[in-house]
Amino acid sequence: MPDSFIPRELTLPSLWLTDPNQGSTALFYLLVGDLFGLLLIGGLVAYFLAPRLMKRHRIRIRLFRQLMGWIVAISALGLFWVFARMLGAPLFARPLWLYFTFIALIAVLAYYAYYWRRRYPVEINAYEQQIRRRRWMPTPRKRAAARRR
Numbered sequence: 001m002p003d004s005f006i007p008r009e010l011t012l013p014s015l016w017l018t019d020p021n022q023g024s025t026a027l028f029y030l031l032v033g034d035l036f037g038l039l040l041i042g043g044l045v046a047y048f049l050a051p052r053l054m055k056r057h058r059i060r061i062r063l064f065r066q067l068m069g070w071i072v073a074i075s076a077l078g079l080f081w082v083f084a085r086m087l088g089a090p091l092f093a094r095p096l097w098l099y100f101t102f103i104a105l106i107a108v109l110a111y112y113a114y115y116w117r118r119r120y121p122v123e124i125n126a127y128e129q130q131i132r133r134r135r136w137m138p139t140p141r142k143r144a145a146a147r148r149r
Helices: 027-048 058-087 095-118 120-136 144-148
Strands: none
Touching (some): 058 120, 095 120
16 A cells, blocks of 8 residues: 555544654645645635625625634635744644544534525525615705815
8 A cells, every 4th residue: 555645644543643753745745735725815815805796795794704704814824834834843733633624624614504595595685685785864964064175
């Protein structure tokens, strides 16, 4: 099993808490590092372009920016663990940290899927009703002195 795609230290639970003797540039770590790097850059770009992507809808922008913030934080942490593994840094290069990062990424995606299915429709209906009520409320007229300025 020395030529397997997934490194041995990730498959054996007895090695999850061990520090490596040297850095590892296995193909698996390179691909995981690329994945976290793409998530980091894509999340940052999407975070800053959220108003344009969500067509200036306040509730969607808030939800999207929260999701992108979590994804950026988790992917930066994952990228740190991968680089530590490549350098062979003690304490930071343990495979267990990478597992925790993957679990956190899956948990965040699962929570936002749940939120999108259960809580988002209620929030969007309340927001649209509020907009509808504001549309028909009379607005105060500007005074003549204010109009001349």
